[in-house]
Amino acid sequence: MIKRDRVTEVFFIAAATALMGQVYIHPFNSSFRISLGIVAMTLLILKFEKVPIAITGFISGGAIFGFRVFLDYVSTAADIIPIMNKHIPAAIFYMIVAVMYSQLKIRNYADYPVQLIFMVSISDIMANIMEVVMRQEFDGTSADVVLLAFL
Secondary structure (H helix, E strand, O other): OOHHHHHHHHHHHHHHHHHHOOOEEOOOOOOOOEEOHHHHHHHHHHHOOOOOHHHHHHHHHHHHHHHHHHHHHHHHOOOHHHHHHHHHHHHHHHHHHHHHHHHHOHHHHOOOHHHHHHHHHHHHHHHHHHHHHHHOOOOOOOHHHHHHHHO
16 A cells, blocks of 8 residues: 555544544533544554554544534634633543554454453543543542543
């Protein structure tokens, strides 16, 4: 595969991640959300075996950030800085997941579903914990309760 095809695949993954990131729930009465974006990114990283995982995750995190900031700004006309601050943790979540996927070499487990699910789950849990710690905004919910939900 030529390099241009890989770039196209990386941006396709980022766009799909950003779009699927808009299918979500807010489980803790805060701006923290659980979305299908991580599912899309994970499946597409496994499908497109030649794309660099960490770079793809960083670009996907940037796409999530940009898309969510744009949508919030257009729909609320609020100040841009608070909107950006609200979405930075989500971008970092995707970046952390991608670095962990890369370090754990998740593609090596594609033929071993139990191990793959374990590696993906560990990555997701660790990145969610980091996002929760970054947000520190769980109105009416202690961080301990939120962290226990991931364990």
